[in-house]
Amino acid sequence: MKPPALELRELAVEFGQGPGRFRAVEDVSVSVADGGTLGLVGESGCGKSITLRAVMGLLPSGAQVASGRLLAGGSELPLAGKGVRAARRRRVAMVFQDPSSGLNPVMRVGAQVAEAPRTVLGLSARRARDRALELLAMCGVPDPKRRAGAFPHQLSGGTRQRVMIAIALSSEPRILLCDEPTTALDVTIQAQILRLLQDLRERMGLTIVFVTHNLAVVGELCDELAVMYAGRVVETGATRQVLDRPRHPYTLGLLRSAVDLDAPVSEPQPIPGVLPDPLHRPAGCAFHPRCWLATPDCTVTDVRLEDVGAGRQSACLNHQHLADATRHG
Amino acid sequence: MKLPAATPSAQPIAESAGRHRSIARRAFGSRTFVAGLCIVGCITMLAVLAPVISRYGPNQQNPFHTLEGPSAAHWLGTDDLGRDVWSRVLYAGRTDLFIGFAAVLFPLIFGTLLGIMVGYFGGRFDTFTMRLVDVIIAFPFFVLVIALVFIIGPGIRGIFIAIALTDWVVYTRIIRSQTLVVRELDWVAAARAGGLSHARVLRRHILPNTIPQAIVYVMSDIVYVLLAVVTLGYLGLGIQPPTPDWGSMISEGQSFLTTNLWLSTIPGVPIVLIGLGLSLCADGLTDVLRPP
C-alpha cells in the first residue's frame, strides 16, 4: 500500500517559556492519502491553524514544536531546525486565510507569482513570467496579463485569493495546505474558490489539507475529517460519516451551531461555554465543562482517541451513547 | 526639531477610563519600560540629592587646582577654574532635568489640544494651522531657536520661550493625523450620531486614542530639548554661567578638546543615559500600545 501523502504523528506545539509556557497543540496525529483531502475543523483557537503552520514549518515567533514527526510519502520532513524550508520546497505549499494581508502590498502580483518559479524552480525570468500568467489563468484570474501588472490593493478579494492559490501552486507542490482560505470572502466567492480548489485537485492530483471552522465547506470538499478541540483531535473519520453520525459531542455541537441553509426550520444552537484557557486546562476531558453527556468519569480520565469502527476514531468516553442517540434520533 | 515616526496607530480605545489604568499597569509590566524608568529615576535622584552627595559647591573655585585629572579628592577632576567636575555634573542635572521636563510641558499640552481640535473640526482653522506648522517646520530648527533666543535673550527663560514657540508643531502634527484616523472610526461616528456632544466625543473618544502617541513622543522630545540646550551652549546662548548645566559644561570643555578631553566628555554621559532611559521608556510604551 502506498504510504500516505502526509502523515503527522503525535505533534505537540508549545508557546512561551518558563511558567507561562503552555501547549497549544498536543498529541495530534492525522494523515491524508495521496490525492485526498483532509479537513481540520474546530472553533477559533482550537489549534488547527497552529497545527497547519507547524506542518508548513512557519510557526509564529514564540511557538515551537515540542515533539512529533512528519512524514511525506514515507520520508521524514523535519518539523523544526535549519532544513525546514528546504525540505518542503516543491512539496508542500500553503494558502493563507486573509488574501488582503497575505500578499506583499508593494509588489506586483505577477512578480509575486513568478518569484518561486524564478528562484525555486530556476526558470529564466521570461519563462517564470509566462509560468506566472499560466498559473493565474489556471486559478481563474480573469485577464491575467493585465492583472499580473496590478498591485494587490487593486484587486478584489476573490481575485486576491486566486492569486494566493496561484502563488501556492507556483512552487509546484504535491501537497497544498489551506488555512481557512474562504473565511474572509463573500459567500458566493467562497463557493467559487472551493470549486477552484476541487478542480485543481483533480487536474493536478494535489493532496489538500483544509483548515476551517465551517462544516458546510468541509462537507463539500473533504473526504476525511479531523475535529479538533483545545489543541487535540477529538474525532476523525470519513467526512460523510462524521457529519451524519458524529461520535463526539463536540462534533455534534458544531453541527447544531452551524447555520444549515437546507433546513431553514432549525435554529442554530450555539455550544454553551467557551474554549478553555490553555494555561488552565480542565482535568480529564477538556470538553467536559461544556458537555451535556459528561459523567464524573469525564472529569478525571485522560481521554485519548480510540478506534470506534469503520476507520473512525473518537476521544469520548461516551461515544457509544452518542452513536445510539444519533442513530435513533 | 526632529520629527518622530507616525507611530503605528494604536488599537483604538473605546470609551474608557479604565483602559488608561490598564495601560499604566501593562507599562510597568514591560521590562523595557521599567529599565528605562530606573535609569531616569537614578539620574533624577542623583540630581535631587546633589547637595547631599557632593562635597563641593558647584561654583566653588580653586585657582590652585585647575584642570586636574580624577583623584580621591575630585572624583572626576577639576575644570579650568578649579571647580569639582563631579559636583557640577550633579548640580547640572537639576538645571537640565528641570528644563527638559518643564520645557516640553507647554508644547505637549498646547500642541495636543490644538492637534485634536483642528483634526476633529477641520475647516479653515485647520488649513491655517497646518500652514503655520509647515512654516515652522520648514525653518531649520537651530536657526529658529537661535533667532528666538537672540530676541528673548539667552538663559533659561529664553530657552523655555523658544522651545514653547517652536516645539508644539510636532505634537500638533502627530495628534492631528491620529485624530483624523480616529474620527472616521465607526464607533466614533456612532457616538456622534447618538447625540453625544462634541466635547464629550473629544474627551471620551478622541483624546484617549490620541494622547498615547504624544506621550511616546515626549520621551524623545525631552532628549531633543537637552540637545538643543547643549548646542545653544556651544554658540554661547545657553544657560548663563556659572550655573552648571551639561550643555554649557560640554561647550566650555571644547576649548580643551585637544588637551583635556574628559572635561567635555563627562557631562555628555548623563545626557546619553537620560536619552537611553527615555528611549527605553518610549519603546516599552510603544510595545504596550501596539495592538497585540
Added chain:
Amino acid sequence: MQDYPGPLSRRDLIRRTAIGAGLLALGPLAQACSSNSGSSASGSSTPKRGGTLSFGRSTGVFLFDPANAFADNDVYTCDKIFESLYVTTPQGTLVPWLVLGHTVSSDGKTYTFTLRPGVKFSDGKPLTADDVVFTVMRCARDTAGPLSYLDVAIKSMHATGTQTVVIELTQPWAPFISDLSCFCNAIIPKNFNGQEPKAFFKEPIGTGPFVVKQWTPGTSLTLARNPVYWQRGKPYLDEIQFPIIADQNQRIIQLKSGTIDIAGSVPGAAVSGLKSDSSVTVGIFPSWDVDLLLMNEKLPMFADLHVRRAIAHAIDRKAISAAATFGTAPPAGSFFPPSVQFYDPHAPVLEYNLAAAKSELSQSHFPHGFSTSLLIPSGNDQYASTAQIIQSELQKLNIRVAIQSLDDAAYHQEFQTFHHEMFLNWSVNDITDPDDMCTFQCVPKGGGSYSYYTNYNNPKAINLVRLGEITQNTAQRARIYAQLQALVSADAPYIPLDYPPYSYAWRNNVHGFKGIPSGTYRLESVWMD
C-alpha cells in the same frame, strides 16, 4: 579745541579671532626687536626665497579699501597690499616707511614730508606726492570711514614737486605722525589709477610686498609676491594663502597636522598643548589691548566712587591672568598697555586687597552690597571665565553679580544704549600714541563714546587728555600721561584686568614671523625651509 568724533580703534569685533604678527622686515630701517617666546625658530640661518605659506585665520577678507577697512583680517591683509608713510615696529615704535622723514614748523602746524625714492606701485608706476595727497584727503573727507576722524586735524595738504608733501594742520597735534601711520592712511594710486573705486579695489594696486592673485570676497584669498617691491630681495615667499577656519579646535588640529603653516588667534587654553608639540612654535606678542571691567556710572552704585574702588580692590588680577588667560596675558595695572607710548610702569594702582575693598565699600552708600549684572560677549571663553572669577570675588563684598552673555552684535547694542550695568571689553589701539584711546575712554563727549560707555566724567582727566594732544615736548607729554594714568586709576571708572597678547603658532619650518602690537604682522620677511 576740537573734539574729535571718536576715538580710535576699530576692531573690537573680531579681535581675538584674527591674527597677526608681523615680522619685521624692514630693509632700510628698523630692526625688529628681539622679542618674546616666539622668536626661537627665526633668526640665525639665511632666509630662503620661495614657497607658499598657508595662514589659517578665523575669518575671510571682505574688502581691500584701507579707508573703509575695519574687521581685523581686512586690516591685516590690506596692509600687505598698501603701505602707510610710517609703520609701527614690533616694539611699538614708529619708523618712516614710504617717506625718508619729515620736518615740523615751529608752531607745530605745518608738516613737510620727503618721499622715499624708488618706491613703485605693483603696476610699475612710481609713487608720487600726488598719490599721497589723494589718499590722505580721501580718508580725511570720507565721513563713512571708520577711522577717518584720525585725520580731523588736517586743514589742507599739497604736493610740492613729485617727492614732497606739505600738510597744514588746524592746530598743533602731537599724535599726528601716529595717526598717519594708521592703515586707513595707507597709500593708494591717485584717482584709483583711473578706475572706478569698486573695480580698483577688486584688483588693488599698492606699494606693498604682495599683490592679490585670487580673491573671492570673504571666501578665499591668495596673495603673490610683488615683483617690483621696493625692498630688494623681499618678500621671500612666492605666495600666501589664507584659508578660513572659524573653529579654534579645527585651526589647531590643521596646524598640528601640517595642513596649514600658521594659525592665528590661538586661544590661551591651547598654548600649553601646542608648546609641547615639537613640530610647532608658539609666538605670543604683546598688544596695544587691555581687558577692562567697565561700570555704568549712570547707575547710583557705580556713580559712587567708593563702590568702584572697592571693586577694584576686590579683584585679583593675578588669578584672572592665571586661570582665564592661562598665564598668557600679564595682569594689568595702568589702563595704558605697556606697549603704548607713555605707559607708566610706576603708576599707582588699586591693588588686590580684600580688607581695603571692604573698608571702601563701608564708606559707600551701599555698605551691604547690592545686586548687579555683568555683560559679556558670548562665545568668548576667556571672558566667561573672567566673569565667573569676578562674580565669585565680588560675592565676598556681598555684591551679587548675574552674568549675562549676549552674541556680539546684541552685546554691543546693549552697552551702546546704556542698558548694561557692568561689562567686559577690551580697549584697542590702532596707533602707538595714547591720545586716541584716552579720548575714547576719558572724554564723555568724545565721539559719543561716553568714556567707553561708562559715563565717566572728570574735568581734570579731560583737561589732561586735551593737553596731551597739543603738547609737542615728549618729556612734558610723559608727565601729563603719568598724571592721567594715576588719576584714572584712583577714579576707577573701569578696572584694567590684564594685557592680552596676540598669539600665533606656526610650523617650525616658518621663520621670521613677528607680531606687531596693533595686531597685524608684516610678512615680507617671513621665509620657509
Added chain:
Amino acid sequence: MSDTWRYVGTRLLHAIPVVFGVTVATFLLLHLIPGDPARQLVGLHASPAAVATVNRRLGLDGSLLSQFRDFLSRLLHGDTGTSFFYGVSTRSLIVSRLPVTAALVALAALFCVVITLPLAIIAAVQKDRLTDHAIRVIPLVGLGMPAFWIGILFILIFSVKLPWFPVGGWGISYSDHLRALILPALTAALGIIPLLIRSLRAGALDVFNADFIATARAKGLREGRVLFLHVTRNALIPTVALLGLNIAYLIGSTVIVERVFDLNGLGSLLLEAVGNRDFPVVEGVTLVFAVAVVLVNLGTDLVTAQLDPRIRLR
C-alpha cells in the same frame, strides 16, 4: 502620470505661502534681534556720522514698514539683495556655497539609509538578543552628544590618529570633496540615525509578523531573499518618510557641522551672517533652506508613493 504632475503642481502651489511665511518671519525676526549691522561694519569707535552713512547705504534708515515694503518688492522681482559684508549679491554667494551644503546633506541622507538599513534589520532579526540591544543603545550616543563634540572626536581619531581623512576643508578635486565630506556627513547623520533605527526596527518587526512574509516563506524562498525583498522593502517606506520629515533637521545641523569641519557651505555662511547681522544673506539662506525643505518633503512623498503603490497622491 499626469496625475503625478498635477499633484506636484498643487503641492508647489501650496508651498508658496509656506516659503513666503518663512521669508517674512525671517525678516521680522532679524529686525527684532538686537544688534546694529552698521556698527558691526564700522566698529565701536566710528563716529555717529559714519554709522548713519553706512545705515543709509544699507537701506536701513527707513521705518520697518518701508524696509519691509522694499524687501517684498525686491523679493517679488527675484532679487535677494546684496550682502552687507561681502558686497556681492546674496544670490552669487549662495550659488557658490550651495554645492558644499547640498553634497553634505545628500551624503548624510545616504549614510542614514546605508547605516540604518542593515543595523535595523539585524536588530529586528536578533530581537531582544545582545546584538539587538547593542544596535539600539550605541547610536544613542549620537543622540546624547552634540554634533560639535562628535565631530571633533572624529577628527581626532580618523584624521589625526589615523590619517584617513582630511582634518578639514574642502579640497580641490571631486575625490578631495568626497573624502572631505565623509566625516561631516557621518556626524550630521548620527543625529538622526537612532531615530531611524528605532523606526525601521519597529517597522521590520511589524512586517516580520505580516501574513505576506509567511506567504513568501511558504513559497520556498530563501530567508535572505525574504529579508531583503519583502521585509526591507516594506519596512523602508515609513523610514524613508521619516527621513524626509527630518531633512529639515539635517539641513539645520549643517550650521554646526560645517563650522566644526571647516566647510564653507550655506550653514557656516548663515551662522556668520547672523553674527554679523548681514540681513540679506540670512534672508537668502533661510529662503533656500525653506525651499529645500519643501522640495525634499515633496520628493519624499513622491518616492514613498513610488515605493508603496497603495499611497495615492492627492
